[in-house]
Amino acid sequence: MKKLVTGMVLVLFFVLCAGVSVCLAGKTYDRVERDGLVRIGLMYNSIPAAYFNENNEWVGFDVDIAEEVAKRIGGYMGKDLKVERVKVNNKTRISFLTSDRIDMSTANMTHKRERDRVIDFSITYFFDGQKILAKKGRFTKHEDFVGKKLASMQGTTSEKNAVNLLKALGDPNAEKNVISFQDEPSCFLALQQDKVAGWTTDSTILIGFSAKEPGKYELVGDFFSDEPYGIGLPEDDSKWRDSVNFAIQDMWADGTYMKIYNKWYGADTEYYFPMTEKIEMWP
Amino acid sequence: MHKHSSYDVLKQVGIFAVIAFILYLVFSHADFGYKFHWAVLYEENPTYKEVFGLWLLRGLVLTIKISLISTGIALFLGTIFGIARLSLFKPTYYLATGYVEFFRNTPLLVQLFFWYFAFPMVLPEGMRMFLNDNNFEFWAATVGLGIYTGAFVAEIVRAGIQAIPHGHVEAALSSGLSGPQMLRFVILPQAFRVIIPPLGSEFLNNMKNSSLAMTIGVAELCWNSQQIESFTFRGFEATSAASLIYLGLSLSISVIMNSINHHLKIGQEQKLTTLDRILGALFLPVVLVFRGISLIITLGKRLFRLGEFAPVHVEAVYVSVWKRALLVIAKWLVFLGKGLFIVLFVTLLALITLALYSFEWSIIANNFRSLLVWTFPHGGAGEIFFGLGGLSMSIILAAIALFVSFFIGLVFGLGRLSKNPVISTPSVLYIEIIRGNPLIMVIFWVYFFSPIVTGMQIDVFWSAAIAFTLFSGAYIAEIVRAGVSAIPRGQVEAATASGLNYFRTMRHVVLPQALKIMIPAFVGQFIALFKDTSLAYIIGVFELTTVAQMLNNRLMIYPFEIYTTIAVLYFVCCYGMSMVAKRLEQKYTPSKRSVAASAVP
Structure with missing residues (x-):
């Protein structure tokens, strides 16, 4: 009898486990409007997109863009939205979206089709491309890196691109020569200490880091991939996606976008990166 | 350890199959x-x-x-x-x-x-x-x-x-x-x-x-x-x-x-057992090699000895001179070795001092507060514990995990000792599955699994806390099991004979004694857990290692200073706790106590 009871308790436990799986996610737009709160995923380790400065303040291009988007969406709703900043990294920026921990992810994220299977993206809000950073005066072109080691960050598109580049240039050990770290500082440290010949990722990140030690590093060769950044959004939530897209376009139209852009990437900053493209506009 | 009869094993396998089947049903049908x-x-x-x-x-x-x-x-x-x-x-x-x-x-x-x-x-x-x-x-x-x-x-x-x-x-x-x-x-x-x-x-x-x-x-x-x-x-x-x-x-x-x-x-x-013999066969080459070597050595010794057939007493004087010379040489060699060792030792100390001297101490001073508490209490909205991070976050994480896992460990540790396979099999499964995996895997597990079950993502801090709790629960269960097993069987029998039921026996007789024995092991577990919190870095919890990485990112050229500082911080905490553990061990280990008691006249 006692055994039967314990057995039943066990079964009940498992059934309960299954029962908890209620879908708690509402439609994002309505939820944001109801709660007056938008939760934004931001990196904390990426200069100058989103990082902690000397006073431990969380600042950066992505931070300003995200705040502005939130402010404008609040404007469409006719209320002041509170912003909750959530720290994400390359491991968490997508899973936080799929599991409804955040409403949007402004986190150096290239719009890739493979990613588009699980989440949605806004229109491109930043145009970057991948380059290779190396110590000054050692390399002149991509071919020089064949047989050498490149650092990249695990779980990024640049990792795959780097392998493909080395393969295309005829490196038989391309996969082994691209070493993947867990974060950007580790990559930079590896480059600093000559553990790798180059570090490859989106060029603005490279510029941001190399500005720490001016004159010691240089970008080698041309862009070898396009990295259109989109704001990551929950899958199949078109009302929310529309409002984010409209916010980006409105920012561009009234010049706010360029103001933020120049604050971080303008000619008089240490992260100078000229704007060559245009945000997609819908009439 | 009690012996398993084949009937027991069969029962365990049966229960395991039932659990697997239920899990299968849950996973294949539940949405x-x-x-x-x-x-x-x-x-x-x-x-x-x-x-x-x-x-x-x-x-x-x-x-x-x-x-x-x-x-x-x-x-x-x-x-x-x-x-x-x-x-x-x-x-x-x-x-x-x-x-x-x-x-x-x-x-x-x-x-x-x-x-x-x-x-x-x-x-x-x-x-x-x-x-x-x-x-x-x-x-x-x-x-x-x-x-x-x-x-x-x-x-x-x-x-x-x-x-x-x-x-x-x-x-x-x-x-x-x-x-x-x-x-x-x-x-x-x-x-x-x-x-x-x-x-x-x-x-x-x-x-x-x-x-x-x-x-x-x-x-x-x-x-x-x-x-x-x-x-x-x-x-x-x-x-x-x-x-x-x-x-x-x-x-x-x-x-x-x-x-x-x-x-x-x-x-x-x-x-x-047959399995032992089969596995033993795997080591046969190693054994054979060793046997071969020792055979050669013995043979060599015999051959060598064959040559020296001189009467022992004639040699004795001769050998003793030799031996004395050898002893003197050996003595000098040891002395020299010691001297050399001291020189090396002092050089090592000097190098460390020199390295510390060349440190950019202001870097450590300026960022020490960040390493201890991060931005507390000026954290932004939605940040956990008002922006707390760094060392204090590591300690809190370990403390929460240890506190909760104590109860989990108690339940599963006792569960494993149960004679009822419906209770013991799940306990064994939980303990062995967790202990058979690296902590990183458990962290990833909780991290990827929790949103699937609950439909929402909890904060990484809580995700890490759950992972540490689950992980440490399995280890504490083993500590509990060892502690309870150490209580003499006669006490349980006496308790049962005097009419106490299982829970009362545990509550009033076994656990009070067992927990006392376990205290040093708990402190040890806490130290291990505290060190393990550094792994939360992987999913971006702002504990000490993450903060150090972050600072390193900003400062760029002082990795030595940063890593040494956090190593020292971790060390001070762990070493302090292990001192406490040692004290407690001396206080609570029964044999030590009796030795001490007998030493006092």
Whole structure:
């Protein structure tokens, strides 16, 4: 009898486990409007997109863009939205979206089709491309890196691109020569200490880091991939996606976008990166 | 340990099957809002043209390689430093103690970062180039792991040698054995048998710890599972597959170790099982090689002796002159060796002082507050604990996990001791599955699994807290089991005879005593847990290691200062706690107490 009871308790436990799986996610737009709160995923380790400065303040291009988007969406709703900043990294920026921990992810994220299977993206809000950073005066072109080691960050598109580049240039050990770290500082440290010949990722990140030690590093060769950044959004939530897209376009139209852009990437900053493209506009 | 009859085993298998079936039903019919897609592991991915399962196997090979080499290094270092800790020559003792205490009391993750990022900075340029060209990631991870595990092995070796009763040593000396002979024929053969079982579990830990190599870019098993996740976003599937592989690896190691234990037991040859014999056959080549070597040595000795047929008494004077000369030479050599050792020791100390002197101390001073509490209490909206982070976050994380896991451990530890297989089988499953996996895997598990079950993502801090709790629960369950088993059976029988039911027996008789015995082990677990919190870095919890990485990111050129500071912070906390543990152990260990009592007239 006692055994039967314990057995039943066990079964009940498992059934309960299954029962908890209620879908708690509402439609994002309505939820944001109801709660007056938008939760934004931001990196904390990426200069100058989103990082902690000397006073431990969380600042950066992505931070300003995200705040502005939130402010404008609040404007469409006719209320002041509170912003909750959530720290994400390359491991968490997508899973936080799929599991409804955040409403949007402004986190150096290239719009890739493979990613588009699980989440949605806004229109491109930043145009970057991948380059290779190396110590000054050692390399002149991509071919020089064949047989050498490149650092990249695990779980990024640049990792795959780097392998493909080395393969295309005829490196038989391309996969082994691209070493993947867990974060950007580790990559930079590896480059600093000559553990790798180059570090490859989106060029603005490279510029941001190399500005720490001016004159010691240089970008080698041309862009070898396009990295259109989109704001990551929950899958199949078109009302929310529309409002984010409209916010980006409105920012561009009234010049706010360029103001933020120049604050971080303008000619008089240490992260100078000229704007060559245009945000997609819908009439 | 009570014996399992085959009927018991059958019952366990039956219960296991039922649980597996229920799990299968839950997973196949319940709607988690998540479509499982196991094919990602064995089908070719259309986007990348890769079969991801093969990646896992590739990672497995590297994991095994790292584990084997680092085990060898650990065994070597551990034996040397373990014996050195018993040395009467003070500098040797200090060096060995320093090594053991420092490496045992700082997190492996921080050590790996140190070896990989900070250590090469002191090497000359050419040396650095050479290292970087020769797969430095792999060697930093392997040697770092070996040095870490070596500190634990040293303690085991020391304890093993100390476990030899002093009478044996005296008997050996009085029967005229020389120092080396005593070591070879009396101490080591016995110490070896004491050492082997804990050594086995240390090697198991070593294998699990090899998963940390992923943080410095070594493509081992855990790294590959995360790679698959980042390519396909199938984190749950990839992580589950990798955990299964780890579990298999752990199980095979423990089966082999158990079998070795059986083989080593004196007078147990008849009790070996078929499995033991089969596994024994695997070691046959090793045994044969050893037999061969010892045969050659004996033969050599015989041949040598054949030559010296001179009467003993004539030689005696002659030999004694020789022997005396040898003794004098040996004495001088030892003296010289000691001198040399002292010189080296002082140089080492001087180098460390010099390195500390050249530190940019202002960097540490300026960021010390961040390392301790991060931005507390000025954190932004939605930040956990008002922006708390750094060391205090690590301590809170460990404290929460230990507190909750205490109760989990109590339930499952007692559950495992239950005679009812409906209770004991799930307990065994929980304990063994968790203990068979590296902590990183458990963290990923909770991290990928919790949103599937609950439909929402909790904060990474809580995700980490749950993972640490689950992980430490399994270890505490084993502590509880050991503690309860240590209570004499007669007490339980007496309690039952006096009419107490199970819960009352536990509550009033067994647990009060058992918990007292367990206290040192709990402190030990807390230290381990505290060190392990550094792993929360992987999913971005703002504990000490993450904050250090962040600061490093901003400051760029002071990795030495930052990593040394956090290593010292971790060390101070862990060492302090281990001191407390030692005190408690002296206070609560029954045998010690009785010895102390008998010492007082």
